Amino acid sequence: MIDKKRQKRVLSFLAKGAANVRAGASNGRILLDAGDRGVIGEEAEVVSSMAKEELLAIKGGVACLTDVGKKAVRRLEMPGDAAHAAQHQEREFVTRVTKLGTERGISNEGESPLALLWRRRDRSGRRFLDEREYCAGERLRMDYTYGQIMPRLGINWSSLGGAVGKSGWGENGSEDLSTSALAARQRVELALSEVGPEFSGILVDVCCFLKGLETVERERNWPVRSTKVMLKSALSALARHYEPEARARDAGGQILHWGTTDYRPSVSR
Template identity: 50%
Template sequence: MRLKERSGRPFLPNEALAAGERLLAGFTRGQLQPRITASWEPQQASRAKGERGGMADLADSAIAARVAVNRALEAMGPELAGVALDVCCFMKGLETVERERQWPARSAKLMLRTALMALSRHYKPPAPSRRSRVEHWGAEGYRPELYS
């Protein structure tokens, strides 16, 4: 992937990179990475029938991270969330994503940029614009006079 646009600006702005890293941090903190090997942890091997498991064994911070990741994915929408997850969280290359999704060459980087820009707006929404004057619908003198 070319690191700069023709104008000299970086292809992925800093806020997009920070959003991707924040998504990965939440994904990792939420323990959402699938296991590749068998788990030999004694607490799972000794669990009796009917005991709690799954979400009940997670720390509050992991549950909060999962909720935050789900909100971020919802903010990107289903069209963009998949490419962001594949590249940022599952560490797939852009060519792999294009091959798996049967996309044209060099299209994954555009989709990734769009996804990360949407994600950066989710994490840091733009500040509301402040107007210098107060606007209202009433004509001059529409307010009643207050007598004390």
């Protein structure tokens, strides 16, 4: 079994640039020579496995990271729970057909905290989250990931939508985003604004940063199992934002007002 720590060492080395591949002094070892940046030795089996996983490519005796490898390096740079979650998930872009049309987003083959909670049932077989709540959380995560909003940037949620053309976004700045990615960022900003500051924090922690419920409770000094209830309320508010027509159905399809049933507003000309 290949040691993942050794793969990380190679990833970190090649993240700074390509390196020439040379034979090592002993059998089964190779050297990655990056000139002024130095030389590291590694088992040929480790490098070969990374090439099979498409983390790196070797052409003409030169090793360099692939797009998959670069994404792996970015995951290594994430702090805490976000890095741990990313290392245990396989993310890829997918296209989904929803009631609102076709949407492009991220699919995780691994389990997110929200997916784990969605699968839980009580003794009567009922789910804790309903389908609307779960789909709302997944939709927020898709926009968050596709919008290239990374935890290490220290996002200022109040300025997401108005940051076009301004500095301070670093390598993932809005000036570098595609139109669709920028639109995803704006959808995240709008959704978090609609649910309010009481709910936005827990939605970001669980749906976007993929933190476990116990981790959120520990970090926020909340009572045990309180996060579960808080999250359901937050997802319910998020679902109402995404599906306002469902909110109207819940009200019986009627427009609510304070007047009597025969009330009619007067129109002055």
